[in-house]
Amino acid sequence: MTSPSSRDPAFARLLLLTAVLFISYLCVAIPLPIVPVYVAAQLGLSNVWAGLAVGVAFLATIVTRGHAGSLSDRQGAKIAVARGLAFYILGALVSLAAAVPVGAPTTAFLVLLAGRLLLGLGESLVGVGVIAWGVGVVGPARAGKVLALAGAAMYGALAVGGPLGLALYDALGFVGAMAVSGLLPLVGLVVALRIVGVPPHPHAARPSFLTVINRIKAHGLIVCLQGIGFAAIGAFFVLYFHHREWSYAGFGLTAFGGGFVLVRVLFGHLPDRIGGLRVAIGSLAVETIGQILIWSADNPALALLGAFMTGLGCSMIFPAMGREVIRLVDPHLRGTALGGFAAFQDLAYGLTGPLAGLLADRAGYGSVFLVGSLAAALGLAIALSLRIRERGSAP
Numbered sequence: 001m002t003s004p005s006s007r008d009p010a011f012a013r014l015l016l017l018t019a020v021l022f023i024s025y026l027c028v029a030i031p032l033p034i035v036p037v038y039v040a041a042q043l044g045l046s047n048v049w050a051g052l053a054v055g056v057a058f059l060a061t062i063v064t065r066g067h068a069g070s071l072s073d074r075q076g077a078k079i080a081v082a083r084g085l086a087f088y089i090l091g092a093l094v095s096l097a098a099a100v101p102v103g104a105p106t107t108a109f110l111v112l113l114a115g116r117l118l119l120g121l122g123e124s125l126v127g128v129g130v131i132a133w134g135v136g137v138v139g140p141a142r143a144g145k146v147l148a149l150a151g152a153a154m155y156g157a158l159a160v161g162g163p164l165g166l167a168l169y170d171a172l173g174f175v176g177a178m179a180v181s182g183l184l185p186l187v188g189l190v191v192a193l194r195i196v197g198v199p200p201h202p203h204a205a206r207p208s209f210l211t212v213i214n215r216i217k218a219h220g221l222i223v224c225l226q227g228i229g230f231a232a233i234g235a236f237f238v239l240y241f242h243h244r245e246w247s248y249a250g251f252g253l254t255a256f257g258g259g260f261v262l263v264r265v266l267f268g269h270l271p272d273r274i275g276g277l278r279v280a281i282g283s284l285a286v287e288t289i290g291q292i293l294i295w296s297a298d299n300p301a302l303a304l305l306g307a308f309m310t311g312l313g314c315s316m317i318f319p320a321m322g323r324e325v326i327r328l329v330d331p332h333l334r335g336t337a338l339g340g341f342a343a344f345q346d347l348a349y350g351l352t353g354p355l356a357g358l359l360a361d362r363a364g365y366g367s368v369f370l371v372g373s374l375a376a377a378l379g380l381a382i383a384l385s386l387r388i389r390e391r392g393s394a395p
Helices: 009-029 031-042 047-075 077-097 105-138 140-192 209-244 249-267 270-274 276-296 300-314 317-328 331-363 366-393
Strands: none
Touching: 009 031, 009 077, 009 105, 009 140, 031 047, 031 077, 031 105, 031 140, 047 077, 047 105, 047 209, 047 331, 077 105, 077 140, 105 140, 105 331, 140 249, 140 270, 140 317, 209 249, 209 276, 209 300, 209 317, 209 331, 209 366, 249 300, 270 276, 270 317, 276 300, 276 317, 276 366, 300 366, 317 331, 331 366
């Protein structure tokens, strides 16, 4: 019996690209739980510096999304991915060098920051490049499927990479964990170089990056607003449970991830079948309810249900809006548009933690999830307005 991928060579290439993304993204996921531990416990620096070591990779990703998209459009998505994987490897090796016992802890910390910056640049190139490559392989009509698979690969790598990173750190130390994280993108690079690329558009006329951003800003804002709910759970769910003296605090991300993956697996085809805006409207409504449940919960079961519903709601918004973004731009601008679009989500993840922390200090942890619900509701309002405008312009 033949599988769908054997009957569809383009889809088989997409699945292979998804596997490359999953394997290589472990280089991002493995260091996440161990970098702050290394900075605080081994280098003896404060939690502020530990947080900076984690967050600086986000900063690098945000500021290089435009470059990643432009490179993908001009020289080809395959080159962008290969270069990003090389930066992954280099970033892991530089981070590993921070453990060499030479100089003061601050010197080791600066070396680690350099490695994290290289990792962030690699993440930007690989993420944008794989999506642009995948859309080029299967066509824009299946862009929603491409984005859904890419998201599943990255979130799956995060789910696996967290515990794997801690296990490697316990067994092999910081150097061993960084070495393993550097080998994985090397495997991805060997596989990626064997996959047929898609033609670039080196000579096509291009508007400025800001012009492209202006064209997709409403869809990007929706993704930014939905990201606040996930970032709030990641940063404050455990603290919220501890403050309420509830058990099962560690299951918040598990509940979120379960809902997220469930929807990606069962309904990853919906944006291509019924349209991205319809999917986003339903998803944002579910996320809004989920955040309200966490905010108003009087027991841990209700809060965990809210985390699960937030995962259900957040799951398809990025691929749904990404599909609409791809439809708004010409083929030679897809990489640039996807880079700018992804930066909106990066922005939500990067800013929610510190800003919500200030709010939590003044109004309590529950207020963070109230803000998450208001953000999702605002995203819902924007999506509804775009849908009304779309129906009004239909012939």
